[in-house]
Amino acid sequence: MIEERPLRVWIDDRNPIFRLGLSACLEPPRFLVAGESAGFVPGPDLGRTDIVVFELDPPGLTTALRLNPSQENGVRLVAIAADPENDLLVEAVEAGVAGALLRAEATPQALLQCLRSVAAGNGSIPTAVLGRLLARPRSVGRPGGAGELTGRELDVLRLLSKGQNTRQIAEDLSYSEKTVKNIVHDVLVRMNCRNRAQAVAMATRRGFI
Amino acid sequence: MRRVLIGDFGMIARMGLRELLDEQGVEVVAETGGQGEIIARLSEVRPDVVLLDLDDPGFAPVAERISSTFPAVKVIACSSEEPFMRIFPPFHHGESYDSELSAALLALALKN
Numbered sequence: 353m354i355e356e357r358p359l360r361v362w363i364d365d366r367n368p369i370f371r372l373g374l375s376a377c378l379e380p381p382r383f384l385v386a387g388e389s390a391g392f393v394p395g396p397d398l399g400r401t402d403i404v405v406f407e408l409d410p411p412g413l414t415t416a417l418r419l420n421p422s423q424e425n426g427v428r429l430v431a432i433a434a435d436p437e438n439d440l441l442v443e444a445v446e447a448g449v450a451g452a453l454l455r456a457e458a459t460p461q462a463l464l465q466c467l468r469s470v471a472a473g474n475g476s477i478p479t480a481v482l483g484r485l486l487a488r489p490r491s492v493g494r495p496g497g498a499g500e501l502t503g504r505e506l507d508v509l510r511l512l513s514k515g516q517n518t519r520q521i522a523e524d525l526s527y528s529e530k531t532v533k534n535i536v537h538d539v540l541v542r543m544n545c546r547n548r549a550q551a552v553a554m555a556t557r558r559g560f561i
Numbered sequence: 562m563r564r565v566l567i568g569d570f571g572m573i574a575r576m577g578l579r580e581l582l583d584e585q586g587v588e589v590v591a592e593t594g595g596q597g598e599i600i601a602r603l604s605e606v607r608p609d610v611v612l613l614d615l616d617d618p619g620f621a622p623v624a625e626r627i628s629s630t631f632p633a634v635k636v637i638a639c640s641s642e643e644p645f646m647r648i649f650p651p652f653h654h655g656e657s658y659d660s661e662l663s664a665a666l667l668a669l670a671l672k673n
Contacts, residue, residue: 368664370641373577390644434642455642459572 360386566608574641628655
């Protein structure tokens with residue numbers, strides 16, 4: 353039988369009880385706790401971490417994706433989502449998060465199964481979320497979530513990033529102001545952003561625009 | 562030594578609580594399933610502290626019932642989602658205060 357090397361798992365969750373519980377699920381020698389954080393404070397020690405399990409919220413996802421999960425031999429990500437209906441989970445999977453668990457359904461067995469699958473190079477996504485992913489129309493775009501934005505949404509984002517207001521964007525693109533407002537609204541919802549500035553910042557950071 | 566009864570929590574939160582209580586040298590005298598079972602077990606196991614799941618909407622009437630029927634028992638309702646807990650001190654007629662939830666704060670709340 354092949355000796356399996358230990359997997360070092362970093363646990364990030366703001367709730368201390370849940371975080372301790374996740375750590376307690378990791379049974380040595382196959383699974384080791386690399387470290388723990390709340391809201392990614394402190395940041396994971398990447399040199400000693402194979403998998404990062406993190407609480408899925410917008411800042412958590414942004415930080416997790418900066419850990420470069422797509423790189424070969426890079427750290428692999430497992431998101432724990434509170435709400436399966438949230439688009440953030442779909443965005444996370446499209447951006448390279450390898451595994452996902454729903455908080456309400458998480459059990460020690462489900463966590464370990466997910467970690468094993470992710471370590472083997474496979475994904476592990478709850479069926480409910482998989483259905484939503486497959487049902488989603490994919491447009492042209494780079495991996496990282498831009499695939500969900502349409503051409504005219506990207507145009508509006510680009511003009512927003514130049515500091516233009518609704519009226520100026522409407523003039524530039526020959527849309528009505530109402531149309532521009534609607535497009536901005538759709539962009540904010542889809543990118544899970546609170547305001548225009550956050551959307552522009554996220555789009556820039558991820559290289560959409 | 563403090564004697565604690567653990568109410569109905571999710572599996573992972575329950576493991577976390579057990580770890581924490583273990584580290585603090587606190588004795589877990591009972592772990593119950595549904596909220597209804599808690600009252601039934603209280604007179605039998607006589608805990609000092611009852612831990613309830615704040616995320617379960619059913620916790621409030623149980624906390625109230627404990628405060629009125631077993632006024633010497635302290636109730637701590639912990640969320641396993643947000644880092645947040647609600648403490649019902651003994652002999653306070655069901656009054657409560659909210660606190661941030663960290664391992665250290667929960668340990669303090671268990672001991673005082």
